[in-house]
Amino acid sequence: MMGRSGVVDATSSRLHRPQSIWHSVHxxxxxxxxxxxxxxxxxxxxxxxxxxxxxxxxxxxxxxxxxxxxxxxFAQLDPSVYRRWAPWLYAAGLAGLVAVLLVGVGAKGAQRWLDLPGLPRFQPSEIMKLVVPIMAAWYMSRHYLPPKFRHVAVCLGLVLVPMALIINQPDLGTALLVGGAGMFVVFFAGLSWRLITGFVALLGVAAPLMWFFVLREYQKQRVLTLLxxxxxxxxxxxxxxxxxxxxxxxxxxxxxxxxxxxxxxxxxxxxxxxxxxxxxxxxxxxxxxxxxxxxxxxxxxxxxxxxxxxxxxxxxxxxxxxxxxxxxxxxxxxxxxxxxxxxxxxxxxxxxxxxxxxxxxxxxxxxxxxxxxxxxxxxx
Structure with a gap:
């Protein structure tokens, strides 16, 4: 029978085995x-x-x-780097979305691109699909889980601000994906069923308002065409x-x-x-x-x-x-x-x-x- 020292030695040996080439290149x-x-x-x-x-x-x-x-x-960076830089990445992403509304390049009736000197044309809204969940995870991980209502409310605000800017481009599809990425963080943080029920009820109440005041005519037409x-x-x-x-x-x-x-x-x-x-x-x-x-x-x-x-x-x-x-x-x-x-x-x-x-x-x-x-x- 292996003693305690044998178990420790086996564990130590396993922990100190050379990493594979894949882990070396992350x-x-x-x-x-x-x-x-x-x-x-x-x-x-x-x-x-x-x-x-x-x-x-x-x-x-x-x-x-x-x-x-x-x-x-991106694979080379330790996750602590993303956590440390989350607020700055989020602020830069919001600045990019505001820049799109002010000096963005338009195509097919939408103004979604930035064309900066020395850089290829890109969509800041696409970058927010990555930045928003990083920011939401940073905020939620700073508090005890499952989160309290005030923490959920703040996190929703962090998600809704870029969503609103993207919807205004207009780009409803990307806005929903960005919002979904942030909401998944809230859900995985341990959102109570009471809050989930309340959120679904709020969406039900807001849906008619969104139809009349948020959705554009071509977006309404897409829903009617689906039906x-x-x-x-x-x-x-x-x-x-x-x-x-x-x-x-x-x-x-x-x-x-x-x-x-x-x-x-x-x-x-x-x-x-x-x-x-x-x-x-x-x-x-x-x-x-x-x-x-x-x-x-x-x-x-x-x-x-x-x-x-x-x-x-x-x-x-x-x-x-x-x-x-x-x-x-x-x-x-x-x-x-x-x-x-x-x-x-x-x-x-x-x-x-x-x-x-x-x-x-x-x-x-x-x-x-x-x-x-x-x-x-x-x-x-």
Missing amino acids: LDPVLLLLLLLLCAGGLFVLYSGADASVQAVKSQAIRFAVALVAMVV DPQSDPLGAGWNIIQSTTAIGSGGLSGKGWLQGTQSHLEFLPESHTDFIVAVLAEEFGFIGLLILLAVYFLIILRCLYIAVNAQDSFSRLLAGALTMTFFVYIVVNIGMVSGLLPVVGVPLPLVSYGGTSIVTLMSAFGVLMAIHTHRRMITA
Whole structure:
């Protein structure tokens, strides 16, 4: 029978074993492999969705490379760095949102971008998807959990201020994602069911007010179109009708790569961006969708494992919020394309063509890897 000294020696030996090369570079090999698999599959589908455009694939590959570099950089930082810099990052993010309203660059009726000398054009609202949960986790982790009502109220204020600025751009989809990221922190902090019930009731009361005083006409039209897309089949209902047609026509195994009629005959709008999942469903069918969802599921499962094993409340709250934000991305995009949710312009994560959103998502995964690989050894 092993004595106490033997147990201590075994524990000490295990704690002082050399770290793997992955922990030395602060990367999680499982999560990295799944992300690379998803990105490679995204480029494969994008080639078809962009009508066999090699240039689109090259541009997206460059964006993925930049995003991977950002992920590696974020993974090198100890979570304490994010906690220490949270208020300053939040203040800089708010300053960026205010700058967008004052001197922002507009496109398609929205003013969402900043075009600063020497920097590529970017959306500060995308950066807030990462900054807001960091700030919320910083604030909530400074107090005893579960939080008291006044702490919840302050945290909600920290979330609602950037939401209001983003809605004013207007960009309701991004505002909801930013708000959701912050709210997940509050939820994971141990929000009581009484407060949850009160919050749901408050939303129910505020919904009519938002309809008349917050939502713009085109946003109202999206909700009405969701309820009855056939009311305007050649106008507002065109997107949903064509995307659901593409998904349904794929059947079990699909029509084959580059053989989709809805996208290649230009019936399907935004086939390489927001509606790319309809291209995948038409060409690879239900089986292709299941494979995509399986990869997403494994990524989320790995991220939840990282969150559960985090060593402090700040890291747990932040990891959980970032994971659920990624989950909401998936649900909103697929629900939007399949006609279950209003069209709000949310891309399919790491598959849709885009720039800032990819860098933001990969940076979030870098933060998750930092939380996982910077865990401190517990001495005997």
